[in-house]
Amino acid sequence: MNRVVKFVACVALGVLAIFVFGWVTMSLWNWLVPALFAGPVITFWQALGLFLLSKILFSGFGGGKRGWHRPHPAEAHWKNKFYAKFSSMSPDERAALKQKMKDKWCRWEENTQAGDTTGSTGSNG
Structure with a gap:
């Protein structure tokens, strides 16, 4: 044509x-x-x-098909890099990394496990 x-x-x-x-x-x-x-x-x-x-x-005014549809190339790059590094680790190294991430980012679990059954911030009133 x-x-x-x-x-x-x-x-x-x-x-x-x-x-x-x-x-x-x-x-x-x-x-x-x-x-x-x-x-x-x-x-x-x-x-x-x-x-x-x-x-x-x-x-917006256009600018391609970014946004919700597909990640930015820089974002895809670090995800691929992390996946490659994570998949090449031994099971012990993976467990150690998971524990390290949990200790760093999941501190809110400490408050709930410490006996805070009221669900409040600690103020009575």
């Missing part, structure tokens, strides 16, 4: 998707908001503006 035809097809598909999302937004708004909240009925162009505003507020 020619590049120009692919480009035109992608643009047409994008415009169609925008109109479909606008129509769906308008339909859902006009179905739910007037009945539930006695709000106004909106036009297609208002729905398109509302869809664009929600896209900007909740997704």
